[in-house]
Amino acid sequence: MDEFVNLKETELRLGLPGTDNVSEEIERVSCNKRALQGDTENETESSMMKTETCPPRKAQIVGWPPVRSSRKNIIQTKKNESDSEGGRGVYVKVSMDGAPYLRKIDLSCYKGYKELLKALEIMFNFSVGEYFEREGYKGSDFVPTYEDKDGDWMLIGDVPWEMFVCTCKRLRIMKGSEAKGLGCGV
């Protein structure tokens, strides 16, 4: 293995010395010159050796995988949204029935349901009523709900706050007739 590294060192290259290119090249040479190590019997062995010496630099290869930027962007957004469940800034969309556009809030900014609901009330200029364990929210036409990981619409406030932050994908302030189904007291 070392001999390949030394050969690389002596070659004239277009790249500047000491740049990443050099270490890239070392890895690449190890990968590509694999066949020189032996005949087919050794192939398995050398493939395995190669895997040890060339850890896949997945995130660093330019233009790989061959996916357009527009596609990469949508994946990145999705990844960010799921990554952020770790608590680094749990941004979720908030929609309100009848509002022309959505908002986004960072759940990790709030310590509990009270703060969250207060913030939503101010943001959308409405009142949420009072939460009851059995009957849900009473005293308002508006009911705060969220979509969980399974894609189901749940009433905000039923589960412990930490669990909520982890499982909440987006919020929706339901209004009027739809809200009744969630136990809004009449």
Next chain:
Amino acid sequence: MNYFPDEVIEHVFDFVTSHKDRNSISLVCKSWFKIERYSRQNVFIGNCYSISPERLLRRFPCFKSLTLKGKPHFADFNLVPHGWGGFVQPWIEALARSRVGLEELRLKRMVVTDEGLELLSRSFVNFKSLVLVSCEGFSTDGLASIASNCRHLRDLDLQENEIDDHRGQWLSCFPETYTSLVTLNFACLEGETNLVALERLVARSPNLRSLKLNRAVPLDALARLMACAPQIVDLGVGSYEDEQDSESCLKLQAAIRKCTSLRSLSGFLEAAPHCLSAFHPVCHNLTSLNLSYAAEIHGSHLIKLIEHCKKLQRLWILDSIGDKGLEVVASTCKELQELRVFPTDLHGGGNTAVTEDGLVAISAGCPKLHSILYFCQQMTNAALITVARNCPNFIRFRLCILEPHKPDHVTSQPLDEGFGAIVQACKNLKRLSVSGLLTDQVFLYIGMFATQLEMLSIAFAGDTDKGMLYVLNGCKKMRKLEIRDSPFGDAALLADVNKYETMRSLWMSSCEVTLGGCKRLARKAPWLNVEIINENDNNRMEENGYEGRQKVDNKLYLYRTVVGTRVDAPPFVWIL
């Protein structure tokens, strides 16, 4: 041959539309060459640098439709730096100066400007169709010119372009008297859309067949648009934020039920998981479904939709559908011809994703499958051999295993035998992309069996120059060869210089070719443009005489041309 008057021969030629066939016709005799020249309606130029606008106009003075392609394919993956070339401006200017009655312009991977679009819109009275694919360099101002000035516009089709969205009023630039719109695709625009202008435009376009919206068009607007255009055949949904059972949703469902001509569905750029159920009523008629941008829809919802799509011929989807989902596709979509499965996890090690099992299931269930693009984390030779046996009709087979050099995950062997089985069984294979751990052996198979192969993409594969030589010697119909990160060098590059005259282009990046080798090639073949894209900004090295053994760490792109060196190359492109 010439028993008939020219008009009769020309009339017969009218029935011959394929470019290849018309090229063949023109070679029969001088008389046919002349008749064909003057009657050619559609001109296709696969490499804008292979010929000049002036020569185009000399040969075909009467064409109506021009297709031009600019940058090489790997530009899609950011391997070609900004400013490399592919400018359409000289073409538009030349065409504008001439008397050609241009009606259609189709561009792919070219640089377009607002000035160019403005000139285009003013120069051709009967201009009808603008199709831009993977282009860049223009803004919505350019679109405004097209909208304002092209009285007879039928198609404005923008696919995956990078457009500077000035959030202007381009949609309201279509005059109130303008009613001939057939295709409107602006899905790639990132900014806000004037919904009122859009709705009015759609309402006065009775011929509208294809409408693809961007993410700024929300659910309630979609409902109104579909209500105005029940004749729609091809729909791209913009945004569909979940508002289940809301009034807008109900209106949408009612509108969708009236769209009995709907055959193609795409978009869902911002989509909530439940939204797909609104479209279940039209699924049984769908022939094309593209959900490859709908990253937020769970696999289970995708499956529920697809279960209704028995007539599907084309499916583009994300790998979140999983092997289970592909099994559903295999048992439901018996008419499937084309499948593309895109990755949701670019870095490997994901848990969802599809495996070789999904691919095998599809091959077993879909007898009409002829085109596939499949991103996955793992593959086996056994699976590929089974796929080859199940589907000998592949025309396009593109497999991308996300981790470079990854072997058969069961046997740890290279995937030579698997791909070998594919090329041996699929006698009509025209396009192939290989990946995973591959030795020279796979190229031996490709050279031996892939007799119809026209385009081959190679990445992180092969051991020696022999690999590339097998391909160059064996594949007589090769047109486009693109290679990256593979150990092919000067010996392979220079073995048969005349081969490149039979091909459109060759791309080699991060291979083993040297600057000296490229220079030798350029000297031997003056009818080629041999370009080095040099991103290291080390122009000095060349002048100081460093040559020979230096690797072309950067990119080699060569192509045949009848007009010599291009004059618009930027400083970082060396034309040898």
